[in-house]
Amino acid sequence: MRLFVRPKKTITALWSKGTKVMTEEYGELVDMESGCWAAVLGHNHPDVIKVIHEQVDTLFHTHQFFETEHPKKFVEELTECANLSTKYNASFLSSGSEAVSLAVKLSEILTGRRKKLCMNITYLGASADLRHPRDNTYWDDLDVTECLMCSNQNTNEKECSTCNRFSHLDFSQYASFVFEPGNSGGVVLLQPEKLVAFLAGKVRETGGLLVVNEITTGFGRTGEWFGFQHYGFLNDALHSPDLIALGKGIGNGYPVSAVLARENLAEAAIETGFSYIQSHTDDPLGCRVAREVVKVMMKENLVLNGRTVGEYLRSKLMDIAIRNKGIKEVRGRGLMNVVLLDKGVSAEEIFNGLLDAGYFCGFSEQSGIIHMYAPLIISKNEVVGFCSAFEQVLNNVMDK
Numbered sequence: 001m002r003l004f005v006r007p008k009k010t011i012t013a014l015w016s017k018g019t020k021v022m023t024e025e026y027g028e029l030v031d032m033e034s035g036c037w038a039a040v041l042g043h044n045h046p047d048v049i050k051v052i053h054e055q056v057d058t059l060f061h062t063h064q065f066f067e068t069e070h071p072k073k074f075v076e077e078l079t080e081c082a083n084l085s086t087k088y089n090a091s092f093l094s095s096g097s098e099a100v101s102l103a104v105k106l107s108e109i110l111t112g113r114r115k116k117l118c119m120n121i122t123y124l125g126a127s128a129d130l131r132h133p134r135d136n137t138y139w140d141d142l143d144v145t146e147c148l149m150c151s152n153q154n155t156n157e158k159e160c161s162t163c164n165r166f167s168h169l170d171f172s173q174y175a176s177f178v179f180e181p182g183n184s185g186g187v188v189l190l191q192p193e194k195l196v197a198f199l200a201g202k203v204r205e206t207g208g209l210l211v212v213n214e215i216t217t218g219f220g221r222t223g224e225w226f227g228f229q230h231y232g233f234l235n236d237a238l239h240s241p242d243l244i245a246l247g248k249g250i251g252n253g254y255p256v257s258a259v260l261a262r263e264n265l266a267e268a269a270i271e272t273g274f275s276y277i278q279s280h281t282d283d284p285l286g287c288r289v290a291r292e293v294v295k296v297m298m299k300e301n302l303v304l305n306g307r308t309v310g311e312y313l314r315s316k317l318m319d320i321a322i323r324n325k326g327i328k329e330v331r332g333r334g335l336m337n338v339v340l341l342d343k344g345v346s347a348e349e350i351f352n353g354l355l356d357a358g359y360f361c362g363f364s365e366q367s368g369i370i371h372m373y374a375p376l377i378i379s380k381n382e383v384v385g386f387c388s389a390f391e392q393v394l395n396n397v398m399d400k
């Protein structure tokens with residue numbers, strides 16, 4: 001039962017390694033999607049595989065009454081490596097949706113409020129409480145389409161507070177502002193700092209919290225450790241996010257996720273008597289994998305590589321857009337990139353052509369978008385090969 005939109009062609013995966021996936025129908029493909037945007041270190045990273053073996057051989061699942069060193073160690077190691085400005089406690093779960101859901105729930109418990117503020121472009125997860133259309137009894141999904149193009153966003157002239165777009169909002173009702181830094185359901189709409197600072201500031205001013213959803217933007221995907229770190233105002237101890245949801249990259253493809261809560265908030269949540277438990281809470285195997293992912297990210301300097309190669313990819317794609325017909329826009333941050341095609345150009349045809357040329361990208365026919373969320377280990381040479389194939393395929397499609 002495959003309940004999602006997918007290409008007409010069958011692609012059977014046999015094995016994967018690094019940036020490559022071997023398939024039955026197309027042979028070796030460069031995976032420009034990192035699995036489901038998760039394999040930041042590349043597929044089957046040997047260090048991760050090694051700790052999986054070690055952990056499976058010793059302890060991979062426990063009753064929740066047991067403790068291991070891993071959850072605490074993970075937070076310490078991540079805080080140091082990602083240069084987080086405040087102290088967090090963590091709870092480990094399995095999927096990204098679960099982590100976002102728990103982070104949002106904690107904001108409700110901690111504030112005694114039920115309503116949350118979010119942008120309409122934000123994807124939060126697959127569960128009933130998070131998926132579109134969100135229940136407007138509990139969510140205000142602010143339409144920010146025009147804010148993304150607002151000329152005042154990059155000037156000091158007009159403040160968001162003077163814009164009548166926000167005048168109807170009662171900020172004191174919100175448990176949290178739930179911010180997802182730009183993946184926007186794979187459409188990659190990067191929200192301006194002024195807007196984010198305004199919404200986060202207003203919600204916090206009246207006792208609400210800032211929840212950041214880093215499921216896709218975390219673990220180096222955007223050229224920083226976390227997507228929120230592109231927003232300067234969030235990078236000090238006072239303004240750091242209150243709750244952060246982690247998924248995907250944290251396990252490099254292994255299904256582990258986490259919620260980070262500011263230490264004082266984590267203590268306050270426990271004091272309320274709120275209880276949340278599922279079968280894999282803090283499982284040692286997932287936590288151990290997450291610790292190893294952090295270690296490899298540092299050892300291989302992958303945040304920097306992702307940032308540098310991502311810039312290179314965008315510059316090459318922009319050159320292609322100038323030289324050829326068919327591309328409306330290239331946009332992204334780090335290795336979270338999309339090409340927006342002109343109306344009438346089929347994303348699926350480009351996707352098919354790239355498969356034949358040895359590259360696997362994501363696509364949305366409905367939005368006319370090709371996704372490129374490559375592993376952070378991808379080299380400039382691979383990007384050169386990809387861009388040359390992309391230009392060729394685009395030309396073939398446009399010549400039809």
Ligand SMILES: Cc1ncc(COP(=O)(O)O)c(C=O)c1O
Nearest residue numbers: 095096097123124125215216247
């Ligand atoms: C921004 C964002 N939030 C939440 C999720 C849900 O994560 P999961 O699919 O692991 O439940 C996703 C998945 O794509 C996502 O991109």
